Amino acid sequence: MFATRINRLTSSLVRDILAAASLPGIISFAGGLPASEALFKADQNVLSQLPDDIWQYGQTEGEPALRQQVALRAKAMGIDCTAAQVLIVNGSQQGIDLVSKLMVSEGTRILTESPTYLAALQVFRLFGGEFVGTQQDEQGILPEALAGCDARLAYLVPTFQNPTGRCYSKERRQALAEAFDRHSMLVFEDDPYRDLAFDSPAPEPIVSQLNKALWVYQGSFSKTLAPGLRLGYLIMHPELMLPLTRLKQAADLHSNRLSQAIVAQVLADGSLDRHVSRILPLYRQKRDFMHACLQRHLADKAHWEKPVGGLFFWLTLHAQQDTMLLMRTALAAGLAIMPGAAFDPVPQPSATLRLNFSHASMAQIEQGVCLLAKLLD
Amino acid sequence: MFATRINRLTSSLVRDILAAASLPGIISFAGGLPASEALFKADQNVLSQLPDDIWQYGQTEGEPALRQQVALRAKAMGIDCTAAQVLIVNGSQQGIDLVSKLMVSEGTRILTESPTYLAALQVFRLFGGEFVGTQQDEQGILPEALAGCDARLAYLVPTFQNPTGRCYSKERRQALAEAFDRHSMLVFEDDPYRDLAFDSPAPEPIVSQLNKALWVYQGSFSKTLAPGLRLGYLIMHPELMLPLTRLKQAADLHSNRLSQAIVAQVLADGSLDRHVSRILPLYRQKRDFMHACLQRHLADKAHWEKPVGGLFFWLTLHAQQDTMLLMRTALAAGLAIMPGAAFDPVPQPSATLRLNFSHASMAQIEQGVCLLAKLLD
Numbered sequence: 001m002f003a004t005r006i007n008r009l010t011s012s013l014v015r016d017i018l019a020a021a022s023l024p025g026i027i028s029f030a031g032g033l034p035a036s037e038a039l040f041k042a043d044q045n046v047l048s049q050l051p052d053d054i055w056q057y058g059q060t061e062g063e064p065a066l067r068q069q070v071a072l073r074a075k076a077m078g079i080d081c082t083a084a085q086v087l088i089v090n091g092s093q094q095g096i097d098l099v100s101k102l103m104v105s106e107g108t109r110i111l112t113e114s115p116t117y118l119a120a121l122q123v124f125r126l127f128g129g130e131f132v133g134t135q136q137d138e139q140g141i142l143p144e145a146l147a148g149c150d151a152r153l154a155y156l157v158p159t160f161q162n163p164t165g166r167c168y169s170k171e172r173r174q175a176l177a178e179a180f181d182r183h184s185m186l187v188f189e190d191d192p193y194r195d196l197a198f199d200s201p202a203p204e205p206i207v208s209q210l211n212k213a214l215w216v217y218q219g220s221f222s223k224t225l226a227p228g229l230r231l232g233y234l235i236m237h238p239e240l241m242l243p244l245t246r247l248k249q250a251a252d253l254h255s256n257r258l259s260q261a262i263v264a265q266v267l268a269d270g271s272l273d274r275h276v277s278r279i280l281p282l283y284r285q286k287r288d289f290m291h292a293c294l295q296r297h298l299a300d301k302a303h304w305e306k307p308v309g310g311l312f313f314w315l316t317l318h319a320q321q322d323t324m325l326l327m328r329t330a331l332a333a334g335l336a337i338m339p340g341a342a343f344d345p346v347p348q349p350s351a352t353l354r355l356n357f358s359h360a361s362m363a364q365i366e367q368g369v370c371l372l373a374k375l376l377d
Numbered sequence: 378m379f380a381t382r383i384n385r386l387t388s389s390l391v392r393d394i395l396a397a398a399s400l401p402g403i404i405s406f407a408g409g410l411p412a413s414e415a416l417f418k419a420d421q422n423v424l425s426q427l428p429d430d431i432w433q434y435g436q437t438e439g440e441p442a443l444r445q446q447v448a449l450r451a452k453a454m455g456i457d458c459t460a461a462q463v464l465i466v467n468g469s470q471q472g473i474d475l476v477s478k479l480m481v482s483e484g485t486r487i488l489t490e491s492p493t494y495l496a497a498l499q500v501f502r503l504f505g506g507e508f509v510g511t512q513q514d515e516q517g518i519l520p521e522a523l524a525g526c527d528a529r530l531a532y533l534v535p536t537f538q539n540p541t542g543r544c545y546s547k548e549r550r551q552a553l554a555e556a557f558d559r560h561s562m563l564v565f566e567d568d569p570y571r572d573l574a575f576d577s578p579a580p581e582p583i584v585s586q587l588n589k590a591l592w593v594y595q596g597s598f599s600k601t602l603a604p605g606l607r608l609g610y611l612i613m614h615p616e617l618m619l620p621l622t623r624l625k626q627a628a629d630l631h632s633n634r635l636s637q638a639i640v641a642q643v644l645a646d647g648s649l650d651r652h653v654s655r656i657l658p659l660y661r662q663k664r665d666f667m668h669a670c671l672q673r674h675l676a677d678k679a680h681w682e683k684p685v686g687g688l689f690f691w692l693t694l695h696a697q698q699d700t701m702l703l704m705r706t707a708l709a710a711g712l713a714i715m716p717g718a719a720f721d722p723v724p725q726p727s728a729t730l731r732l733n734f735s736h737a738s739m740a741q742i743e744q745g746v747c748l749l750a751k752l753l754d
Contacts (some may be wrong), residue, residue: 049732226432
């Protein structure tokens, strides 16, 4: 009846967890929602300055003023680019949809970290992508992993990764960039957490060090400003601009112009940087607090690294316990967590879990970690 | 290098025409843009009432208040539905992308009018769809056309169609609904122009008369309010809601919440209806004026029906002239038109062309039609 790709639409497990997590009375460590108090809410001052022409159809590539601002910021982080290489999208999720349309058919081999961002896995699977096993260490993918690898596309989240919080070193990035150049593999670097650096700034993106391989770099305003704006961007090798712009046009003509006008203004007047400076201490405090709670209640039951950026703790239980079952028990007890298997390119029972620390209140963090410890007893 | 679907991305002809049409000094009858003076521009009154929670992630299906309003309006036009059957999308283009993902793979047969909406053809082609030839008359597809037809999906624009302006009669809709039920073919009814009825209201949608066939009905706020809002909606048979919601989630999580909040408010307080009452006389006047200009300058060179709704005139030249060539000559002379072949499921040289009357000023309409007549001499 339906196209065969519909059979590959992942089960609603994750939707179910997230839906349950939003019920009143549930403490949620499950999603990746910014704290309510960290959201940038455009005020009347911003809204009263919206340009008069935003109500008409706009350009597929995005608003020129916003593309210009994005290119300026990208150059400051080391990516040699111009506004002509910028394509505005409806948040990172659409960027993944567009790059999948560009690259992924039935059986297309994709190199990813394992674990990695689950919604990217969903989209790659939808289009028929298959994942290649790869060698990794605690820093991420090893350059040696590319030798003999038949992947056409590498999807990486090298900076404060979702779900592990991991950040690739400068040296690893350099070595990987050389390997990608050598193997002419297209690199899709997804980088939504870069600005949420709690201890020291992240090294320059991998794509900034490529000389030969094609590349797409993705950024988002969901974690720094507000997800409701539904706005992110792709910056890419010039050769990819025409097909990706056509794919964007076929997907929805162009992104919302109100949001684009708001974000262009917020970037131009420095509000984004001021906002990030305001929310960093809040997130740092929550991270430190969850770390302390975990040490107090879970030190004998799990191990983890204190994340240096992003929104998540990644725990490995000492016991060989399937966290998919733990997730169900926890939900019944009023706590939502994400089982590690959800982030597996090839899902298998796992003793890992992801805990988000940005959305819950301090009181909920304490209560939730306590509850988790009890459930593990 | 790229996925094979990229080879099917339609050439940039249409993008080129539309890009050229927006250059200063060009009179454009090419696009489907609302008149600037007909755009609904949310004022400070509306913007100051935006709910405080729209900056966070929202529901994939759309804002509950907006879905409720959409369902109410759909019921008033004859579609028996509830808000649970409504999925908010980023304008009609995204609805076409999602339905294509649901239904269309390499070789999937699709029944369409010929000519039909060119951007729908582009998306169906991108996913590998093929078009079945069909029997039509001046009212649209004939119910007999379904006998022995191997299409899995019918895409129809029965009301003030783009590009022909044609509107199916009540009787034809009824007969077609019975035929679709008999052949269990999924009906995708695209209805962005319904509210732009200049002479009398349009008959009820075809999907409102289905008893058995699966269906998706699509509406848009681009033609009645403002395209920059990038907002439309799908209403569907309950069985389709789960897969289409998952596809929407994979595409961009959810639609822009600012636009959704604005439109929910505009529907609830009656502003949409008041706005449509204001713009109808303007569009009627422009239609009448272009009709008069065409009669004055082109009566001996082409024939056409005066459209009873929508935004376009559809002309057939008396001479066997390829309008693809005419389009290039016209563009060089400062006039943008759309050649009929662009709307053909199976493009072939054609003496037809589409003229948009909503965007150009009255002076430009007169000047443009005059110029077109000269070029045809």
